Amino acid sequence: MSPIAVAVVVPVHDEAALLDACLAALTAAVAHARRTHPGIRVAPVVVLDACTDASERIARSWPVSIRRIDARRVGTARRKGVEAALAELGSPAPDDTWIATTDGDSTVPVTWLTHQLDLRAAGADVVLGTVRPDFADLTPAHTAHWIATHPRGAPAGNVHGANLGMSAAVHLAAGGFPDLDEHEDVEVVRAARASGARVVATDDNEVTTSGRFEGRTPGGYAAFVHATHQRISGQVSP
Template sequence: MKISIVIPAHDEAETIAQCLASIQIAIEQLPSTFTASVLVVLDSCTDDTLKIVQATGFDYLCCYYQCVGQVRDLGIRHAIAHGATWLACTDADSTVPMDWLVQQMEHLDQQRADMICGVVSINNWGHLSSQTQQAYITHYQDKMGHRHIHGANLSFSSDAYLATGGFAPLTCHEDVDLVNRFRARRYTITWSNRVRVLTSSRLQARAKEGFGAFLANLEKVSWS
């Protein structure tokens, strides 16, 4: 099996190196029967993100969509065209544990999943109120069978992706849209808390209605 990890990036110079280093470690844990590659899709970057990615030696594409759905789709289709049969998505402000890919492969072996929806853990609560932390913990279902959807931790087969039409050109919730189309076609989805990533708690969201905006709203409510 050929795995491709696809990462959209827009001005992520502060976080992209750590993200890619964690992915490299996860790749190294895979058995020799698997091959894995990394593709960063840089969208309208104006900082040093490109230079940092070039220094790692990983593959990359550049585009100017300013639309995360289009960026993800560009990267996924490029990876499929180069032989990828399993696609794993994460974000440039996230890091993955060393067993991230191994856990995915175990689910494929056990459940024959067409898609895996993983969970996220917050990397730093220090700048957020205790009320926000408690509200988040109360809301979040960190368990097998959860129903959370994160573009930062979503993986799927190439065949199912192409059959559903792929990520739509949406500036937000492109991940929810894709999962809903997998559901509509009755593909097998594994909702796993064994597959997790550590994600940024920054409140300056790249997507206006994304995860950062969700945290910012919790913080706003906690002080109101």
């Protein structure tokens, strides 16, 4: 079943340094989806969560809708973004609607959305995409380790909110994104699996995310990158 409507959600908390690149990439992906899937409706929504920097000014320079909240909680930001995007789309039938999420510190490839839509048409209920840190943020040793431990064509099936898609029907059955400080993406996929959803993992259309060591949540992707860096540094130290 091919979706006729797509909700795209980007939670943002003080991402002024990276948000312009994020929304440039997302805008290109949305335009490509509209070209390749004529008639599809796409509603990209940026959720500004307790932002105190220039994130709102940057977001307003791109063709996205904006929702402001003060939750300081990424799970709430994703949930509110889904609600806003579905309302903007006119609350289409859940079976006809796809929900895609990424993050304000990430850049998606131009075929990101079309690939998810093609997988949905082939029967996927949930798409787990891979992410990689921006190699410009890493040492050469860390970059080499990353490439060696992430062979192409063998995605581990990890859950990343920066590269996640699911049908609105499955999202509804799973109870939506929970109001959590972190791992809301993992929890909604866990609930989707429990509901019988068909989950597909892919490393095509990998999303590039920040390689920073200090993220917006204590146990998020930045913590993983930092831990890996510490391990690698120990291996290469004299």
